[in-house]
Amino acid sequence: SYKAIILIGGQQHQHGSIFRPLSLDLPTPLFPVAGRPLVQHQIEVCLKVQAITEVLLIGCYNRGDTLDQFITSLQGKYPFKVRYLQEYNPMGLGTGGGLYHFRDQILATDPRGMFVFNCDVCCDFPLRDMIEFYESKPNSHVILGTTVNEKQSHHYGCIVTDPSHQVRHYVEKPETFVSNLINAGIYLLSPADFFSHIRSVYNIRAMHTIEYMNNGDSTMDEVTHVESISLEHDFLAKIAGSARLYVMELSRDRFWSQIKTAGCAIYASRFYLYTYRVSYPEMLSPNSSDTLQSDSNMGPCITGNVWIHSSAKVDTSAHLGPNVSIGANVVIASGVRVRESIVLDGARLERHSCVLYSVVGWNCRVGAWSRVEGMPNDPDADDPHARPNADALFDSEGRLLPSSTILGQGVSLAPEKMLLNCIVLPHKSLSATYKHQIIL
Numbered sequence: 001s002y003k004a005i006i007l008i009g010g011q012q013h014q015h016g017s018i019f020r021p022l023s024l025d026l027p028t029p030l031f032p033v034a035g036r037p038l039v040q041h042q043i044e045v046c047l048k049v050q051a052i053t054e055v056l057l058i059g060c061y062n063r064g065d066t067l068d069q070f071i072t073s074l075q076g077k078y079p080f081k082v083r084y085l086q087e088y089n090p091m092g093l094g095t096g097g098g099l100y101h102f103r104d105q106i107l108a109t110d111p112r113g114m115f116v117f118n119c120d121v122c123c124d125f126p127l128r129d130m131i132e133f134y135e136s137k138p139n140s141h142v143i144l145g146t147t148v149n150e151k152q153s154h155h156y157g158c159i160v161t162d163p164s165h166q167v168r169h170y171v172e173k174p175e176t177f178v179s180n181l182i183n184a185g186i187y188l189l190s191p192a193d194f195f196s197h198i199r200s201v202y203n204i205r206a207m208h209t210i211e212y213m214n215n216g217d218s219t220m221d222e223v224t225h226v227e228s229i230s231l232e233h234d235f236l237a238k239i240a241g242s243a244r245l246y247v248m249e250l251s252r253d254r255f256w257s258q259i260k261t262a263g264c265a266i267y268a269s270r271f272y273l274y275t276y277r278v279s280y281p282e283m284l285s286p287n288s289s290d291t292l293q294s295d296s297n298m299g300p301c302i303t304g305n306v307w308i309h310s311s312a313k314v315d316t317s318a319h320l321g322p323n324v325s326i327g328a329n330v331v332i333a334s335g336v337r338v339r340e341s342i343v344l345d346g347a348r349l350e351r352h353s354c355v356l357y358s359v360v361g362w363n364c365r366v367g368a369w370s371r372v373e374g375m376p377n378d379p380d381a382d383d384p385h386a387r388p389n390a391d392a393l394f395d396s397e398g399r400l401l402p403s404s405t406i407l408g409q410g411v412s413l414a415p416e417k418m419l420l421n422c423i424v425l426p427h428k429s430l431s432a433t434y435k436h437q438i439i440l
């Protein structure tokens, strides 16, 4: 059997998150893309592999919180078990420390391999290909790799391989250029070897800590820090070159994106809506061009892949799509145009308003004839290595980079105004036009 572990981090990982302001109201793993929480897409990808018997989410969100409740709501829904394991340290134990702490739970039932997912990546998860690759290299570990351009590579784990796909060098977020080939944030690890390596890292840390304490110069922080272990620094970088670590490269025509910003979520939603089109077309609204002429005045005009919650009310003269998700209880009035956007639960788009490349937060209100517009976050089509930018909000001069427009929860925009490339914090009432600004 195999296990899947999703590293979901915690509230503290969201403070610096450029997913703000939406992450103020909801843990990032629960952010809805194509109508489903980000992490649910990853859980459902595990349905591809029958041998996966359990999916464990490791993080530091409190028990009883929205995240925990969400996991509870999934019980019995899938052929595998889904459980949430909470790290005792609210600061997190690091990407390897959490795995190590819960090793008994992971090793129970003696899995042949463990998939590890960073929760903020979206791709078409080639899990079966990874198993085939893994089975062909006994006693080794597999990283899913992809390529990015040189500038983007500094934000990722960079990998140098030999022709047999063995990892020669691994450098996490290097300052100088190492390679276009990066860690895509999905692994298939050999449990026994992984845990024995991490045990030795842990033991060395513990020994140092005891020395510090005996010298009387350690703080409590240092003591708790001994369990903070990084999968990337303490494992991948250490075993690179040892003939046990391989890369399976995701081909360039396959979708991959990290989802660090709400703008990336719009890009990722294009992919997830497309997967509905392929596997569950009934989840999408029928395209106007596919329905008979006589039916066409029965619903709004739909172009491309559009997902609409059953409780949303959309006027028949509205035009939605491509790549649009409309949440529960949303109201969309006559003449509205929405394209490449995510509209979250309870929002209201008044008559003839227009929303392009934007995320409209929960219970927002966009006034009549107003326009909310962001910029596409697509990778540069002329750059053969580019993936979408997922890194910074500002350029080196402190200017807001062009990106999607994001309205935090409960924002209201007066009629006949325009928001272009703006990020608006929750509960603002805007009665003017703004461009290229963060509105606090």
Ligand code: GDD
Binding pocket: 007, 008, 009, 010, 013, 058, 059, 060, 087, 091, 092, 093, 094, 095, 098, 117, 118, 119, 120, 121, 155, 156, 157, 158, 172, 173, 182, 183, 184, 185, 232, 258
């Ligand atoms: N449980 C737990 N505990 N999860 C954590 C912790 C922790 O202490 N710290 C981070 N995570 C989770 C995050 O929620 C995320 O899903 C994942 O681990 C990696 O997050 P980061 O450590 O912030 O790294 P990153 O996203 O900047 O880069 C990682 O992903 C890239 C691919 O998207 C690295 O693995 C890179 O090497 C990789 O290229």
Ligand code: GTP
Binding pocket: 335, 336, 337, 339, 352, 353, 354, 356, 371
């Ligand atoms: P492309 O040729 O596909 O790029 O379309 P475009 O040049 O019209 O691009 P743009 O991104 O400006 O508009 C996207 C869609 O939104 C188009 O279908 C427009 O008809 C529609 N649209 C643009 N502005 C408004 C507006 O202010 N109100 C309404 N209702 N629709 C708009």
